[in-house]
Amino acid sequence: MSTEVRVPTLGESVTEATVATWFKKPGDAVAVDEMLCELETDKVTVEVAASAAGTMESIIAAEGETVGVDALLATIDTGAGAASAPAAKSATPEAAPTASKPASEPTTSVDVMVPTLGESVTEATVSTWFKKVGDTVVQDEMLCELETDKVSVEVSAPASGVLSEILAPEGTTVDAKAKLAVIGGSGASSAAPAAAAATAPAATAGKSIEDAPSAKKLMAENNLSEGSVQGTGRDGRVMKDDVQKALASASAVTAPSAAAAPRAPSVPDDASREERVKMTRLRQTIARRLKESQNTAAMLTTYNEVDMTEVMALRNEYKDLFLKKHGVKLGFMSFFTKACCHALKEIPEVNAEIDGTDVVYKNFVHMGIAAGTPTGLVVPVIRDADAMSFAEIEKAIAEKGARARDGKLSMAEMQGGTFTISNGGVYGSLMSSPILNPPQAGILGMHKIQDRPMAINGQVVIRPMMYLALSYDHRIVDGKGAVTFLVRVKEALEDPRRLLMDL
Known part of the structure; x- marks a missing residue:
């Protein structure tokens, strides 16, 4: 019979862990309470011990895999064959190779x-x-x-x-x-x-580290050999970015010779110049959900602009001290997150959702931060952002952003958001209308900071200005509420002291 090895309780609010190291492999004899593997969570390392004696039957969750609480890690064979495994280990030297070989295969x-x-x-x-x-x-x-x-x-x-x-x-x-x-x-x-x-x-000349599947796929598509790309991942593992850099370098080298070679005349044929690629499941899901949002919600967008002078001055004054004390850079996203949390308290319908004929008001803010990745747009969620400090928000955004770019976000990290911020300004966008992330009722679009002439106290001065866009579900958010929300965000950013005074 088999005994299951499962993920133990990880601690309050900890829902997942990463398998760091396996100390046993299938076929190995294990004793009760013997260490089988080690799990890593965001805060601590958890050791998993054998609950029964026997033979390691199979490993379900390999090293590097992220698992949830109570997930199946491995199975231990506790039957008659398993009971004889320790005896095989103590056999005579002549019999040892014969006895141990079947245990490993x-x-x-x-x-x-x-x-x-x-x-x-x-x-x-x-x-x-x-x-x-x-x-x-x-x-x-x-x-x-x-x-x-x-x-x-x-x-x-x-x-x-x-x-x-x-x-x-x-x-x-x-x-x-x-x-x-x-x-x-x-x-x-x-x-x-x-x-x-x-x-x-070949095995001796090569390496034993398994490259990332996305990298291997890209290398195969471009006829790159395994040893031609220098890996920057853990233990020299080749990542997708490494392959893309290698391809970019190769293109830069071959571009002059290719440009110098005369181009052979060809008959115009549009079909031969097209490339048909099946949409990934992520892209299909993005397309479906965005269209569902437009079809379901009564979406409307209202605009305003904010003078970023005070925020930029405050950031420049304290960014070095902030980095030294908290170990993370002070960016603009923490100011916008704080300002939105402040405004959502006054306009709770923007932080609500429709469930049938009911309106569900959220007395907390789980802030979604839209992030562009090589595979598509994802929205990791920062939970209870309204209770966080500037430093906690910046650390959470940096950590979620890195995991999003590496494709390591779990489903749980992208669920439960109550409001979303999308920063198109990092790509140079000056003005846009963001689409709602259902079932949320509001999304704030940030844009490029641009110096513009503004009339201040009867004089024309140059100020760093940003357009803001709030898309909202008009079924539960009226125009007055949407405009008031944007005004409160604008006021908090143009005078950050209001955030300290809760004004």
């Missing part, structure tokens, strides 16, 4: 299942297989990559062997409990040594 087929996808995620699409049927695989080696609505999930081999069957080919949509493939143990015992011997020189 699977003797039956092992199913490759869809890993934990995250709260409320029920399906994923198989985007890329890195192995084909008949290939020898090593435990924890990357087999395929799945795409969900928000993130990409890497699937590792739960055991060593031969990939005997692929049940979900590329492009297949699978549910959260689906079987993806089968790793055969019988073929592994005979094929693995020959394959290892044939590939020994």
